[in-house]
Amino acid sequence: MAKELVNAVLLVFLLIWGSDILAEDASLSLWAVDPLVKVFSDMPAAESAKSVEMRGGRNEYFSGQVAVRARQELRKLTARWEPLRHREADYALPASSLRWRFAGFIPVERNTPNTAASNLLRAAPCEIPDPLLEVERIDLPAGRTQPIWLTVFVPPDAPPGIYQGRLSVGNSKVSHSIQVLLEVYPFILPEERHLSVTNWFDPGRIARFHKVAPWSEDHWSLLERYAENMAAHRQNVVLTRTSLVKVIRERDGHLSFDYTDFDRWVRLFEKAGACKRIEIGHVAHHGKGGWGSKEIVLGNVRATDRSTGKAITLPPDKGLAPLLRDLERHLSERGWLDKAMIHVADEPSLHNIEPWRKASEFVHRAAPRLRRIDAIETRDFSGYLEVWVPKLNSL
Secondary structure, three states: OHHHHHHHHHHHHHHHHHHHHHHHHOOOEEEEOOOOOOOOOOOOOOOOOOEEEEEEEEOEEEEEEEEEEOOOOEEEEEEEEOOOEEOOOOOEOOHHHEEEEEEEEEEEOOOOOOOOHHHOOOOOOEEEEEEEOOOOOEEEOOOOEEEEEEEEEEOOOOOOEEEEEEEEEEOOOOEEEEEEEEEEEEEEOOOOOOOOOEOOOOHHHHHHHHOOOOOOHHHHHHHHHHHHHHHHOOOOEEEEOHHHOEEEEOOOOOEEEEOHHHHHHHHHHHHHOOOOEEEEOOOEEEOOOHHHOOOEEEOOEEEEEOOOOOEEEEOOOOOHHHHHHHHHHHHHHHOOHHHEEEEOOOOOOOOOHHHHHHHHHHHHHHOOOOEEEEEEOOOOOOOOOOEEEEOHHHO
16 A cells, blocks of 8 residues: 555656656756857756846847757757746736747858967867757757757836746657746836947858849848848948949940949838948958058949940049949938948058048048048047047057
């Protein structure tokens, strides 16, 4: 009788806590990691990090991170949110506000040249965790650590206070969960952006990654999704390259300009809410030797010859100057001049400030109403720069 009672109690125990027992048997580890930390595939488990803690205001995205590791292979690993409920109020964050994604790994064959070992995240060859994958399940090999990125959006009408819930990770055979705590402060992040935020990106690389033809309709459709994602994360400045303007040398020698792609680009990001400022790309570059060069070189302009249909290259005085002059006119006509700004050359410093000034004067003579912007590493830019962006290490 006593043996049957023990078996019955054990059965109830297994039914209630079975997933945790399975997790222990499989040596599945799940722990919280600071979202500013890169989780490499060989990171050991941190058994003490038992809860994910996030803090912020309403109408804001919270970010968190967990990592999972097992001694045996886990096939079809997935995750699942349990409700995040307010500890005192009768309120739970909507399911649409909770998101998790596996982080993918990018193989890095070599590190950035001339970089001190102390500045490297990890020596190559290695795999760097970075992209957030749009997959629901993955196979996790034994002895490999997998990061999972958590995103929580707190609606503006959510009551402030402490929220508590759990995230479960596992498959049909083994599962483990971790506590998630949110502290929502009693303020609402306004819809209006007061901080200008830019994140440079290359549309050509986007096309190559997604295997679509550059500037095809499929490419433009992808750019719409990127713009919407940028706006959702409060990015409101878009890097806009002068190469979007098609330059044609007419039969009589004068230049004409086709702004079809330029205008479509700006309107696309305006529609998404990611274009408070138009950040026109650099028109000059460092000379031989790169950043350490004492030269700043104005860029040539590629054009199409109307008579032959062939591509030609125009020097700065024949190509860049008339392009900038007409671009200023076009921006003014479209009502975009007040929010436009143009780069001269990136990160001028003490060793090249004089040639940078000459390049800046060139830009200003061609387009005197177009504000100039650059990241800078020294001072004495008065009269040569309207938008100063001091680098933090030289502020």
